[in-house]
Amino acid sequence: MKKVEELIKLFKSKDLKITPQRLGIFKVLEGNATHPSAESIYNEIRQVYPTISFTTVYKTLEVLESLGEILKITIDAGRKYFDPNTIPHHHIICSQCNMIADVNEGLEELKLPNEILDKFTPSRYDISFYGTCKQCA
């Protein structure tokens, strides 16, 4: 995701309005590597903007996603997580506390077997590592 300043320019250039709610969401997401859910974003913003609604959070996340500024990540069924880091990367999830950390390097390009390449044209892949984090060990 771009920096807040750039994001404001981007929104204005697309005739999207800058509201205090949206600004709050931008700030929560900027540089956020915790992979927050809609609920945790909502809870965080409510501390500075107590009247914001879930609807606004969801709608703004939708706008940001459609602009390619954030990604939805699927770690567990039943809840969506959002990632402002749009550079391709992978994740490791603690099986105890569900903390999600980024995995950015050390991964060579994967080659799929011909059996698969006969039936699919792959475009990208996500790896989810599971394990136990230091705190939980």
Added chain:
Amino acid sequence: MKKVEELIKLFKSKDLKITPQRLGIFKVLEGNATHPSAESIYNEIRQVYPTISFTTVYKTLEVLESLGEILKITIDAGRKYFDPNTIPHHHIICSQCNMIADVNEGLEELKLPNEILDKFTPSRYDISFYGTCKQCA
């Protein structure tokens, strides 16, 4: 997942009852590589056992999962999929029709960077490839 015959023995050995409903679910899952959702399992069984309920499907899937006979797989938030193939493997998902196919081979062991190994003890990983299948291309 074990074969139905073995599954029956396993259930009996744990004092779990064999009912026609459970048997129907076993049969739908046996050798099933389509990664069905609870709903598609339910629809399939209803053709031979029209009075079965969603509740029973979910509860039986829960029992099978707790016995380690099936795995829940997370492909999209909002719906759970079940996989009777409990041997570690990966998946490729068609972005158009959402078909899910297994990826069993051609993948070397992945090494994580030290930056991650300092903070986590990894136990396993799942790769989700995304692409377009032949039919949709």
Added chain:
DNA sequence: CTGTGTGCAAAACGTTTGCATGCCT
């Protein structure tokens, strides 16, 4: 006969939508 399994209905959960009002530009 006993207790686990079933199935209905309702609740729970996260997310989405319709609509009237608000406010950014």
Added chain:
DNA sequence: AGGCATGCAAACGTTTTGCACACAG
């Protein structure tokens, strides 16, 4: 002033739960 954004409440799709009845062992 105009139109997009907000926020309430209700709808939604999926999964879970409480409870009375049924049936496998």
